[in-house]
Amino acid sequence: MLKTTIEMDKAALILKLLGDKTRLTMVKILDFHDCCVCEFVEIFKVSQPSISQHLRKLKDVGLVKEERRGQWIFYSVNKNNEYYPFVAKILNQLPDQDDKLIELEKQGTRITCC
Amino acid sequence: MLKTTIEMDKAALILKLLGDKTRLTMVKILDFHDCCVCEFVEIFKVSQPSISQHLRKLKDVGLVKEERRGQWIFYSVNKNNEYYPFVAKILNQLPDQDDKLIELEKQGTRITCC
DNA sequence: TCATTATATAATGATTTGCTTATATATACA
């Protein structure tokens, strides 16, 4: 049976995580494009540990997953996560953030390894 | 033209507000039933000022509105709010909280004035 | 192997959050 609702506890937890502009934007970007830590550092203009800590939180609840590719660790949305459908309905209402990646391309700081 | 997306700033703000179990449950209940402060105090077993403060935050962003009825002040979801469609798509995925009100009825603490 | 690059983790600090108690205000009703 397909789950159509989500427990309140879990919903509140996920909404809290998404209730931070940096993380919300990250997840919106990751919904369509894999990214590595250093790209986010470039995009958000905050320190590398700050980005790592945001990603850690998202990973801890299973919203994103990581995968090493050579020197980089790429993050992506874990679409198999039990709560992805819940999150997707939120993300679908947000404006696409492709301009952020286009900006990286222009700067030559987009990572496209492997 | 109907708005289909919401700015990231505003979305993050609203998600943060809903990222608290008490407020999330409040809004879910209010989506279908008006309630007054004292009912929430009974439901959530926290102090009256705590409930008032949560409602204040929700009111400040326009998500709920208030209306005095005699001695009580009833809150309801402001469905005319610009961002209600965004919120509704979240609320629709949450389990209904009618048991909370049924419990109040049983206890005789449901307020049905006016 | 050594220097560089990418990332994670630890420690720290300022700010925010969510509760509490105390108090003020407004309505209801005897």
Next chain:
DNA sequence: TGTATATATAAGCAAATCATTATATAATGA
């Protein structure tokens, strides 16, 4: 009018949050 009830606001406090700097770990490439 005086008392009880409902709500809001103020003040205070512990815990959580989000950033920073410092440091550790892992892979790359000369």
